[in-house]
Amino acid sequence: MQLLINSLSKFELRTVRYAFFDGDNIGNAIENLLNSGRVKEATHLSESIKLAIFQIELFIRSRKGAELIIAGGDDVLIKYDATVNDYAFLQEVLNIFNNFTGLSMSCGAGDSVNQAITNLMSVKQQNKGGVLLTSEGIGTQNASMKQTKLYIFVTSEIPDPYINVIAHCNANYRSLSQVTLVGITEDRGRIPTEIGKLERLRQNISDLLDNLCRSKYPKKVDDQLTLLDIQIEPADRQRYDDLKRLTLETKVLDYQILGEEISSLIRSTDSFKYIFDVTAVAKSYLVDVYTILRFKNISDIYSFELFKKRDFDERDLVHNLIYRKTYGFTCLAETPHTENKIIVNETSIVTENEFNRLQADFSMLENERNSLEDKIANDFAIFWSLSYLGVLLFLFAFSSWIIAQPGGWDWLEPTIYIVTFAWFLLNFLLQIVFGGKAPSLNPKDLFLSLKNWKKKKLVRTRLADAKK
Incomplete structure (x- = not known):
């Protein structure tokens, strides 16, 4: 009874989830390389993806509580125990793919395969290269807590254009809670100056929002800053008042390490939606x-x-503009010439020497696997051949005992003839029925047949496991 309780407890503690991994924009990356005539690089990238998936297979099989279901192309589907493997486990799979290919991979996880696929589609639309996990227990919570972060690249201290961007995003994107004013400088000595500039802009935005809520607008008249009364509908005043609740932060980026600086903005374990406004960014930085x-x-x-x-x-x-009539908020990555295109870093593509080394390692692992399968098949054939020999030895001993009995030879002689004839007849009929594919009962042929049969079974089992 105690054993049954322990078994049930272990079953209840085991939380089975599914995770679907898919490389991001892989087809577009290869197409871009081919269209630019870089066939060799495209080939290397394709082989790098194969090696990455192979390494992911090895990683999954080595983990306790993880089972590989599908691995092919740039797709991987697994089943895993969430009590043993946490978020870091899923992230490690993404890291393996990125290390081998230089490209990102997204992951959707859930309580079922369908939920995992749905989450994968969501994370690809909202935060490529991330992990989205929902379940019956946390799915609603994740959906309600999902937030949008807006980053605005700035160059001046005039607040008007930035308020327009913030107001538009607050009205059109759910859960906008944080806005960051971003500046860029090539001179590290001017970082404090840029910080002061951003702080003044933040204050200017706050002051203008306060004035707009009171139907006021600051304007220079005869070189004097004057608050003018303007007409603003109550709904528009409330719209500006809503913006005052948003967290407004500032950040200065060092141009010398711009890639790392931008990575620091979007590096997060949470699934945020990121929006980058480049309306006012200096053209030299765009x-x-x-x-x-x-x-x-x-x-x-x-x-x-x-x-x-x-x-x-x-x-x-x-408040004086109409979306898509007097103003637009255009996505630069969705024009006819940029849609479904990605940027590929040439240094991330596996070099020829590295590719040859990885291919050699891959071939070595394949040879080791084939040698192991051959040894297992050989041992299997030896075992059953020895069993076959044991049966023959038993028949020999039994025949010797029969001969020693009175009249034994008279009984054994016709019996041997009948059994031998039946033996060869059975062997002949088996070859006819199975078209020559049945194993021969000849000891030598039987050994080879048993070995080949076992090897084929091992290969079928391996391929079946890979497709589960």
């Missing part, structure tokens, strides 16, 4: 920022565009 973000599979890169002549006063604020 290509750098866009390239780094796209290399990290961030596609929510936007620019706020006015479709009318600028007035440089309250008429340019969002």
Whole structure:
């Protein structure tokens, strides 16, 4: 009874979940290389993906409480015990893929295969390269706590264009709770100056929001800053008032390590939606920022565009504009020429020497596996051949005993003839019925047949396990 209770306790403690992994924009990466005539690099990338999946297979099989179901192309489906393997286990799979290919991989996990696939589709749309895990216990919580982070690259201290971006995102994206004003400088000695500039901008945004909530707008009249009364509907005043609850932060990025600095903004174990506004970014930095973000599979890169002549006063604020008529918030990564395209870092592609080394390691592992399967099949054939020999020795001993009995030879002689004839007849009929594929009862042929049969069974089992 105690044993039964212990068994039930272990079963209850085991939490089975499924995780589906898929490489991000792999087809586009290879297509981009082929379209640019870099066939060799495309081949190396393809082989690197194969090696990455192979390494992931080895990693999964080595982990307690993890079972590989599917592994092929750039897709991996596993079943795992969540009480043994946590979030770090899923993240390690993503790291293996990234280390071998230089590209990212996304993961969706849940209580069922369908839930894992659904989460995978969600994380690919919202946060490529991340992990999204939901279950009956935490699914609702994850959905309600999901937040959006807005990063605005700035160059001036005029608050109007930044308020437009913040107001638009707050109205059109759920759970916007944090806005970061981002500056870039090439001179590290000017970082304190840039910080002061961002702090003044943050204060300017706060002051302008306070004034707009009171239907006021600051404007220079005869070189004097004057608060003018303006017409703002109550709903628009409330819209500006809602922006005051948002957390407004500042961050200065060092251009010399811009890639690392941007990585620090989006490196998080939580599944945030990131929005980057590059409306005011200096043109000399725009290509750098866009390239780094796209290399990290961030596609929510936007620019706020006015479709009318600028007035440089309250008429340019969002409450006087109409989305898609007088202004737009355009995603730069979804134009006809940029949609479904990614940035590939050439240094992340496996070099020819590294590729040859990995291919040699892969071949060595395959040879070791084949040798092990051959040894198992050989031992199997030896065991049953010895069993066959044991039967023959028993028959020989039994025949000797029969001969020693009175009249034994008279009984044994016709029996041997009948048994021998039946033996060869059975062997002949088996070959006819099975088209020559049945194992021969000849001891030598039987050994080879048993060995080949066992090897084929091992291969079938291995392939079946890989497809489960």
